[in-house]
Amino acid sequence: MIFEMTENGFVTSTSFGKLEVSSDEAYGFRPYQLLVSSIAVCSGGVLRKILDKKRMPAKHISIEVREVKRNPEIADRVEKIHLHFLIDGIQAKETVMDKVMELTSNNCSMVQSVAGSIEIVKTYELQN
Template sequence: MKIELNRLNDGFHLEAVNEDGRTVHIDASPDIGGTNQGMRPMQLLLSALGGCSSIDVINILKKQKQPLKDVKVTITGEREKDVVPSVFVEAHLHFRIYGDVDEEKARKAIDLGVDKYCSVAKTMSPKATITHSFEIIR
């Protein structure tokens, strides 16, 4: 795995490019001189947590032959206060599962996806407590 990071202005606006040419913009907050042209690095980490676990949940529900129409996830995180570096100490994922999905199968898929298979969750979990919840929208 390789990421190339390129600076796009004289401030903090960066572009990360993967081996396939896919890009993500990163920037700092305006209060330290950023220009709000990308996500902050810690926002990207929460996004990665949601993306990683969602891929696993979708894959598990497909294997269970569940009629999944869509998945939306809200990820929240709390960081240490008044400490540098300020790592996440808590993260919560709330999954909204769309379709006529069996509740127990959804619960199992989310438990496995977040707690067992998500590499980002495993990376964060030595310092952060990661919890999850879900609802099914038929």
């Protein structure tokens, strides 16, 4: 990837399209939004695969970012992200889901990339 400077940020072209990044969200995605999105969507994709492998495919998964804690004393560093998964269409015992959530964290490359730097909290709710 090559990022080129623009008047209000940077832009790159991907096989999917143009990605504009800026500290002002009027001109593109803010860097912390991309970080949080990467962690959330990677986790959701891994969760989906694990549920499929356990023969418990979800009809639908929504991921709500409930909290992003940033530290203004240290360059607005992201210190905590709380993801809440709304999972529709499966029935599972809490012990099974606790293990699924642990496997999700252990197998998500984005979560593992920030392990020890950012606290990632994952909660879930089963909806039927």
